[in-house]
Amino acid sequence: MSNSAAQISQTQTRRQKVEHREEAIIAAASSLFNDKGYRKTTISDIARQSGVADGTVYLYFKNKEDVARAVLADFYDGLTQSAQNGVDALSSPRERIEFFARHHMGEVIGNWRILEIVSTLGHTIDNYEGSDIYALNRAYSTVFIRVAKDAIQQGEFAKDTSPTILRDIFFGSLEYGVRTLMIKRQQNDIENFVQGLMNILFGSGQARNGAVGNQLADRLDQAVSRMEQMLDENET
Amino acid sequence: MSNSAAQISQTQTRRQKVEHREEAIIAAASSLFNDKGYRKTTISDIARQSGVADGTVYLYFKNKEDVARAVLADFYDGLTQSAQNGVDALSSPRERIEFFARHHMGEVIGNWRILEIVSTLGHTIDNYEGSDIYALNRAYSTVFIRVAKDAIQQGEFAKDTSPTILRDIFFGSLEYGVRTLMIKRQQNDIENFVQGLMNILFGSGQARNGAVGNQLADRLDQAVSRMEQMLDENET
DNA sequence: TTCACAAAATGAAAGTTATTCATCATTTAT
C-alpha cells in the first residue's frame, strides 16, 4: 500500500544503482582501451577494474563489442556537442572550417586509442549502415556538412561542389594528418597541418605558376586586354 | 664428397619446396581473408585450404598476425609496382595525380577485406615505425611523394606546399571516399569522387566569388558586354 | 640398397578468451 511515489523513488534508486554500475563499467573499459587497446583488454580486466564479476558485464552489455560501442557513444556525444558549439560561435565559413579542423585533430589525438575501435569494428560489422556507430558518425559529420553547404553557398567553393565529397576530403585528410603526427610524435604540429589543409582547400592564391590552368588564364588575360584596348580605341 | 654445386642444388630444391608451401599458405590465407575476413578465418581454415596440418602453418609464420602481414606485403608489392608503372607512363603532374587517385581507389575497393587487416592489427604507435607494414606503406606513398614534389615544382601548387601534407590530404581523402562508396554500395562512383577531389586540389576555376580568378571573369563579362553593344550599334 | 640423420610435418594437448548459465544473494511487494 505504499503510494506510487514511493514505488517510483525505489525503482529510481535501483535504476541509479544500475546506471552507476553501467557507468563504472564504461569508465573502466574506456580507460583500459586507451591504455592497452581494445584487443588486448579482456572482459576480466574490465570486470576487475570496475569491481564486478565477469558475468556481470554481460548483464549490462551484450558482448565485448557492445561495451566498446558504449565507450564510443560517450566520446562521440561530447565531440559532436563541442564541435557544434564552436561552429555556432563563429560566422564566416572559412573560420568555421578552420576551427572544425583544429578541434577535430585535437580531440582525435587526445583519444587516439579509443578511436582505433572505430576502424577495428567498422570493418567487422556486416550492416554498418544500420549500426549505432554509423549513426554517431553521421550525427557528427552532419555538423560539418551544414558548414560545408553554407561555404559553397557563399562562394568559397564552386557551386557544383558536392558537400559529401568535401566531407570525405576534410575528414579523410584530418585522419591521415593525425596518424602522421602520431607516428612522428609531433602532436603539437596540428597548426602546421591545419594551415596546409586550408591552403589546399581554399587555394593559396600564389599557386600554379606555369601550369595549364594558368596558361589559360594568362591567354585569357591577354585576350581581354587586347579586346579592352580595341574597345577603348573605337569608343572615342 | 659430392661437390658443393650438388649440395647447393639440393638445398635449393628443398628451399623451393619450402617456398612453394609458404606461397600456398599465403594464397590460401589471402583468399580466405577476402572471403570471410581476417577475424572469422581460423588457422585451421588456412591449413586445410593449403593442404597442411595446423601446426605446419607455425613452421612458416610466427602466428596468425604474421600470416596476415605476409598477405599484406604481397598486396602492397603489387600495388606499389602498378602505381609506379602507371605514373611512369604519364607526363603531366595533374594527369599523374589523377591516375594515382583512380588507381588507388580501384585497388582498395577490389581488396577491401584484405585491407581490413591494416586496421585490425591495431598497430600501436609504439612499434609502428619499425614495423614492416610501415615500411610497405612508406614505399608506396613514396611513389606519390615524388609525383607531388614534381607537381609543386611545376607550379601546380604553391611553392611552399608541404609534400607530406599533400600526401596526407591525398590518401586520407581517398580512404574516406572509398569508405563512403563501400557503405553506400556505389563502388562504381569512383570517377565522380576523383573528379571532385581534383577540382578541390587544383581549384575548379569557377569558385570563389570575390577571389582573384573571378576578377578576371568579371573583366571578361564587362568586355563582352561592351563588344556586344558596339556590334549592335554598328549593325544598324 | 640400406642406414643414419637432419629437416619437415603432424595433430593431440595446453593455454587464452569470450560467453553462458545454474546457483546464490538481495530487494520488493504482499
Next chain:
DNA sequence: ATAAATGATGAATAACTTTCATTTTGTGAA
C-alpha cells in the same frame, strides 16, 4: 515474514590460437 522478482556470481563451455613430443620424409654416405 515470506514469496517473487531481480541482480550478481564464477565455474563450466566453446572456440580458437599456439606449442611440442612424435612421426614422416628426404638426403648423402657406405
